[in-house]
Amino acid sequence: MMKVIKIRSIMIPVMIAAILSGCAASNGERVSISVSTWVDTKDDLEIKDPSYFYEKYGTDKYDIEINDWQYDVEAFMMKAAIGQLPTIYEAYFTDIERIKNSGYGTDITEYFTKNGYDELLNNKIRDLISKDGRIYAVPSKAYVLGMIFNAELFRKAGLQRADGSYEFPKTLDEVVGIAKRIKDATGVDGFLIPADGNTGGWIFTNIAWEFGVKFIEKDEAGKWKASFDTPECAEALQWIKDLKWEHDILPANPFTNQKQSLALLSAGQCAMLIDDPFGSINDMIADYGIKKENIGAFAMPAGKAGNVALMGGNIQSINNSATDEQLDAAFRFMEETVLPKRELDDKLKAHIEQNFINKVENNQFVGIKTADIWQGAAETEFRRELTEKYANVDKELYEDYNRSLKSDDIEIRLEEPVCCQDLYRILTGCIEKVLNDRNADPAALIHAASLEFQSEYLDKIN
Numbered sequence: 164m165m166k167v168i169k170i171r172s173i174m175i176p177v178m179i180a181a182i183l184s185g186c187a188a189s190n191g192e193r194v195s196i197s198v199s200t201w202v203d204t205k206d207d208l209e210i211k212d213p214s215y216f217y218e219k220y221g222t223d224k225y226d227i228e229i230n231d232w233q234y235d236v237e238a239f240m241m242k243a244a245i246g247q248l249p250t251i252y253e254a255y256f257t258d259i260e261r262i263k264n265s266g267y268g269t270d271i272t273e274y275f276t277k278n279g280y281d282e283l284l285n286n287k288i289r290d291l292i293s294k295d296g297r298i299y300a301v302p303s304k305a306y307v308l309g310m311i312f313n314a315e316l317f318r319k320a321g322l323q324r325a326d327g328s329y330e331f332p333k334t335l336d337e338v339v340g341i342a343k344r345i346k347d348a349t350g351v352d353g354f355l356i357p358a359d360g361n362t363g364g365w366i367f368t369n370i371a372w373e374f375g376v377k378f379i380e381k382d383e384a385g386k387w388k389a390s391f392d393t394p395e396c397a398e399a400l401q402w403i404k405d406l407k408w409e410h411d412i413l414p415a416n417p418f419t420n421q422k423q424s425l426a427l428l429s430a431g432q433c434a435m436l437i438d439d440p441f442g443s444i445n446d447m448i449a450d451y452g453i454k455k456e457n458i459g460a461f462a463m464p465a466g467k468a469g470n471v472a473l474m475g476g477n478i479q480s481i482n483n484s485a486t487d488e489q490l491d492a493a494f495r496f497m498e499e500t501v502l503p504k505r506e507l508d509d510k511l512k513a514h515i516e517q518n519f520i521n522k523v524e525n526n527q528f529v530g531i532k533t534a535d536i537w538q539g540a541a542e543t544e545f546r547r548e549l550t551e552k553y554a555n556v557d558k559e560l561y562e563d564y565n566r567s568l569k570s571d572d573i574e575i576r577l578e579e580p581v582c583c584q585d586l587y588r589i590l591t592g593c594i595e596k597v598l599n600d601r602n603a604d605p606a607a608l609i610h611a612a613s614l615e616f617q618s619e620y621l622d623k624i625n
Contacts, residue, residue, distance in 0.1 A: 283503065532550055
């Protein structure tokens with residue numbers, strides 16, 4: 164997942180950061196395990212109090228120490244090499260292949276299946292966390308990209324109908340048209356593509372998919388090959404280039420990262436951008452002061468080759484150096500903090516509902532739903548019911564996006580399977596060049612990017 168580097172979970176519920184030390188071994192001795200995950204307090208709707216773990220298994224056998232190590236690839240490989248990975252660690256969907264192939268994740272298939280979690284898991288996510296039919300991780304969050312919009316600017320531009328609904332663009336071409344109408348009516352740029360860090364490439368992959376691009380494929384020998392040096396990919400980059408040089412609907416300085424882009428939209432300095440609505444909207448309210456009545460989300464618009472929305476997220480994996488006792492303790496801890504409950508007792512229901520009440524009282528946006536990782540679990544359904552019950556903004560601000568999560572007309576597609584963050588960085592470089600140089604050649608840039616990605620990354624893992 165490409166996010167501001169603070170992770171939140173979609174939840175499949177967001178996880179709790181902690182280092183859990185101690186589970187009794189079969190010989191009665193204490194067993195230490197460490198848990199390192201990211202936590203964002205703004206996403207507390209999904210946090211389950213770790214006290215449930217202690218209530219179930221007791222406190223005399225366990226110690227907890229907070230650990231806030233944040234995953235990145237280089238730090239992960241270094242820690243793994245010197246044996247300092249936590250027992251449980253969290254990573255992006257985009258790095259699960261690296262974890263499976265490096266051998267630093269533990270096979271948890273027996274734990275996963277004997278407790279029936281495989282029956283609840285979205286099939287796409289099951290494939291992601293598996294290798295040769297074995298499961299090596301637990302999904303802890305997922306998101307689906309959509310379009311976040313500044314509702315106040317839409318209203319000022321006359322894009323709210325008499326019945327209260329908004330005139331949302333349904334295609335990428337319509338994005339350009341709506342953005343022009345907003346700029347003509349308000350003087351504010353109608354759209355924004357971040358062109359800094361990995362964010363631009365993250366968004367570009369979704370746009371390019373809708374032009375028919377395939378970024379990575381395996382050849383007959385089973386080797387990974389860059390497959391995006393195509394007219395379709397050049398056309399997708401040209402579409403972005405034209406946003407500035409032909410349509411003039413981007414901010415004067417488009418070289419912003421994700422957080423800066425969200426701040427611009429919150430401040431009314433642009434009207435639309437592509438992002439993770441569930442994960443970002445409440446950040447924008449809390450961090451940048453936009454009123455919840457002035458922000459919303461709608462479905463990812465379609466391209467010429469179809470309608471696709473990127474799904475990303477986080478996983479948790481157990482270090483392969485864990486002893487049998489540590490593995491057992493670690494999975495039990497995951498069950499009480501991140502895995503969904505098949506059945507809910509009254510106390511846990513009350514705890515989950517209180518989190519929704521707190522969010523309403525804290526003036527947070529409630530109404531947007533999350534991508535499906537688990538299906539049929541009582542906890543998942545209960546959270547969806549509470550999302551509807553406690554929705555505190557006009558449904559026109561979120562209903563179009565919510566429908567897209569279940570729509571047969573939109574393909575929900577996982578991020579590219581290998582070296583994905585590296586691909587994002589390279590593609591962001593292409594965006595920077597076309598937005599900085601009117602004479603930049605999209606086809607030449609994509610050709611060079613494809614060669615770089617193949618030689619510097621794919622060839623090294625083949």
